[in-house]
Amino acid sequence: MSDLDAFRLETRAWLEENCPESQRGPVTPDMVIWPGKNQTFPSDDARLWFERMRDKGWTCPDYPSEYAGGGLSRAEEAVLREEMQRLNCCPPLTDQGIGMLGPALLEFGTEQLKAEHIPKIARGELRWCQGYSEPGAGSDLASLQCKAEDKGDHFLINGTKIWTSYGVESDWIFCLVRTSNEGPKQEGITFILVDMETPGVKAKAIDLISGASEFAQVFFDDVKVPKTNVVGEIHKGWTVAKSLLKHERKMMSELSKGVLGGTAALPDVAKEYLGSTDDGEITEPLYRDAIAQYEMNMRAIGLTGYRTHQEALARKMDTNVPLIMKYLGTSELQIKDELLVDMMGLRGLGWKDEQFNESEQRATRELLFNKALTIAGGTNEIQLNIIAKRALGLPKGPHS
Amino acid sequence: MSLVLTEEQSILQQSAAEFYSSVMPVTAFRQLRESEAVFDAETWSQMVELGWSSIMVPEELGGLEFGLMGMGILAIEGARTLAKSPLTTSAAVSVAALNFCKPSEQRDALLSALAAGEKMAAFAHLETTQFKPAIIRTQSASAADGYNVNGSKSCVENAQSSDVILMTARSPNAGFSESDGFILLIDPKADGIEFNSVGLIDEREYADISISDFNIAKDEKLEWNDDAAVAQVLDTATVIAACELYGCSLEAFERTLEYVKDREQFGNKIGSFQALQHRLAHQYTQLELLKTVVYDALSAVEKNRKDAALAVSHAKALANDTARLVTTEAIQMHGGIGITDELDIGLFYKRARVLRTMWGDSVYHRSRFASLSGY
Known part of the structure; x- marks a missing residue:
């Protein structure tokens, strides 16, 4: 053995x-x-x-x-x-500390930062959130403007971050801030860790179409942060961010596998709401076909994840393949959400009253919340840009 | 489950890619088309020398017993140059059919002859132009010293150019939608068999076969191993078609990628336009999924996995849909030249279009996948 x-x-x-x-x-x-x-x-x-x-x-x-x-x-x-x-x-x-910040700290952090923060992540002592996007910097993340002024031993941060998941509930935030306006916009960005109890930090929940408010906008008003909290080099935060984004996309593609619960299985819902023959076949052939198509795509995505894993073990990995997973996984999940609600009919569209059962309510909420998945962590259009550039070597366009 | 090629399989893939691009490029397909020949005997004998005709034949019968994965690799690479040879019909599908038969002197001798390249075989099963694999009306009744055969088969590939046709049939007392377990070895040159050639857009050799009052000897009827054998042969043929679809699609995609990096309009390479980039990137994602699923299905059939039928239907449905997307987009992105006979792109579309219909379209395979999954 x-x-x-x-x-x-x-x-x-x-x-x-x-x-x-x-x-x-x-x-x-x-x-x-x-x-x-x-x-x-x-x-x-x-x-x-x-x-x-x-x-x-x-x-x-x-x-x-x-x-x-x-x-x-x-x-x-x-x-x-x-x-x-x-x-x-x-x-x-x-937590976002585990899959995103931890690996970035291990790769780029000082010994002091690693010793201070990584054990707390592993032991669940702190809850982390991410401050990347800004109201004016979404897909074009590198144009971010949240400013950190060099004050000798510390930075003074002013500005705002948006779409911060669990911003209200978290203890610390890892942020991208602008420390210089010189040179290309990707330079002059710094990756820094901020204790959210520091005076001047305020998080406000954002109400979503799903009725949830998982996201927050975080405001920084003359926030003093020691320079020792910088991860990687000052002005070189973009490198850290790019490495971390890979982890974020991997995490998001895993979400689509239903790691966090997820909604009921499509065949079960079809049989319950549309009916089935004595052999257990879904009676509506068009829904049956659409479900088989979805199930096939999920099987293909799952097996492809397994293939890259096998390739990595055999040291034959095609590093372009992981790029496709977030795009595929999140797209399929939205297809599932729409199909579920289609099959439930009006019962899949309940908002206020108690008459809708738990799986119906979940289908409705996920339909609405999961619209975030093809936007957060780089929109699907950005994912396709990255595939076109890195995997296919297509030339830079007038707008990319 | 193996989704990564072994060292030996990688070596086979490299030598296949080299062989097809140097010995059987698309120009070879065009030459055969001009001459109206089905195959080039010389290239086939080179393939036999490389051992490709014996890949799926058991070792004790002179074969390499290298497995279906190896054959799949050859089918993928061959499809990239539209190679025409008896490889898929004889060395893959017919050999699979014989492998799923009970051993007999006739069967073993034929397998050895196929491995050595001394003979070529064709597999004749379907009887309708729509894909209805369960229907078998061809009958063989007991007669003096053997059997008397009557029936017809639809669109059999390479039947006329083969030395023997492996024909599925039933006995007169079986219902017409069930096989009661055998295949017949039919000599295509004998009297009582009639061919009507069917010229399809991929310009390969297909023919409808009718056979009446045809006598065969007792030992020319082979028994299947078990009830699942017919389905297993069909699954082998189906997964090989999926491999060819993957090869056609990959080639059309790579040629298109090269073209958009070169072609200029409005003063820019057209590959710099986001409208094309996003479509190409999406196609790339589908091709990567297809590669996984095709490898998985090959491995499932080779290892006789419990979910082999499901894996095969998955592979064929995804292969059909991906080929449809990629080969039509290939024509579109080439623009006007894409619809000319001068450019190869249209030939890949035509081959893929036939393969998408052969051995079941996507609706058929999604329905089978759903049934196998319990819905």
């Missing part, structure tokens, strides 16, 4: 022993375990599950163990993920 096989057996046994029944999926949004200074848990089981995973470093299994991570190799991490999927385990901790 190889070491990896032995690791798999051990991991399987440990998860079966330590993951409480209530923490096995399907994972619904109210089961999500968030970090924070004033961390609360959906249930006692959730706390237990979180603490057990935290103590093994498996909230961040690929982080080095010196920073409270699991210290697992890439192959071991894949095994852990597969075994967690097998039991349908709820993620023990969900």
Whole structure:
């Protein structure tokens, strides 16, 4: 038996022993375990599950163990993920610190920043949010204007950030700020960490068409931030941001796999609302065809993710393929949302009254909320621009 | 599940790409078209020497037993130059049909002959112009010293140029929508068999076959391994067609990419226009998905996985849709020259258009995928 096989057996046994029944999926949004200074848990089981995973470093299994991570190799991490999927385990901790900031700090942070922040991310002690977009800087992110003035040992920040997920609930924010107006717009941007309790920081929730307000606008009014909080070099934050965006897109393409709950399966909904034959065949052939098309596309996306994983292990990875995942995954999820509501008819369009059941309400809310997915983290049009340039080597256009 | 080629498979892919581009480029297809020949015997014997005719034949019968994945790689690469050879009809589909038959002296001898390139075979199953694989009306009844065969087959590829036709049939007492388990070895040059050639837009050899009062010997009837055998042969043919569609699409896409980087209008390379860039980028995403799904289906059939039928229907539906998108866009992006016979792009469209219909269109395969998934 190889070491990896032995690791798999051990991991399987440990998860079966330590993951409480209530923490096995399907994972619904109210089961999500968030970090924070004033961390609360959906249930006692959730706390237990979180603490057990935290103590093994498996909230961040690929982080080095010196920073409270699991210290697992890439192959071991894949095994852990597969075994967690097998039991349908709820993620023990969900945060933007884990998948985005942590890897960026490991790559670009000073020893001091790593030692201070990474263990807190892994142990769920702080909740993080991201300050990238601004009202005037969306797809054209590099034109951002939020200003950080050099005051010797600190920066003085003035300006605003928008579309900050969980901006109201978070403890710290990682930001892109403008430290210089000279040269190309990508230069003169700095990546910096800000404690949201610093005087002058204010977060205001944004009401969305879905009725949720996951996003916030964050205002900075003469906010003093020590220079030691800069990640990477001053004026070179764009490099850090680009590396981090890759992680963000990967995370978003994983969202489409229904990691965070997700809506009911299309075939089940079709049978319930449209009917089925004695053989269990959906009676409406056009919906049946559309569902098969969606299910095929999701299967193809899933297998392609698996192919890139296999290619990486064989050191034969085509680095262009991960570029396509966010575009494909988010597009398919919106196709699913629309199909679900189509099949539910008016029952899929409830807004106010109690008569709509939980899965109907979720279908409606996701339909509306998921419109964000093809916009956030780089719109699908931006994704296609990137594919055209990097994967296909197409020449720069007059407007790109 | 293997979605990455092994070292040996990668080497095969490289040598296939080199062989097809040097020995059988699209100009070779055009020459065959001029001469109205079906194949070039010389190139086929080179392919036999490379071992390609024996890839799917068991080792004990003189084959390489390299697997369907290897054959799929050859089908993909061959489609990129529109190569015409007996490879897919004889070395892939007919060999698969024989592999799924019970061993017998006749079967083993034929497999060895196909591996050695001494004979070519064609597989004749479908009887309708729409894809209805369950219908078998061709009958073989017991007669003195053998069987008496009557029936017809629709649009069989390479039947006339083959040395033997593997024909599915049923016995008179079976219902017409079920096979009761055998194939017949038919000599295309014998009396009692009639061919009506069917010239399709991809300019390959197809013919309708009618056969009446045709006598075969007892040992010219081969028994299938089991009830699933016919479906397994059809799945092999279907996944090979998906491979060819992938090859055609990839080639048309790469040629188009090169063209838009070169062609100028309004003082700019047309490939710099976002209206084209986004469409090409989308096509790239579909081709990457198709590559995955085709490899998965090849591996599923090769390893006789439980979900092989589902994987094959997935591959064919996605191959059809991607080929439709990519080969029509290839013509559109080439503009006027794209619809001329002088340029190869239209030939890729025509080949892909035929393959999309062969072995089931997307609606058929999505429906099969849905049934196999329980809805």
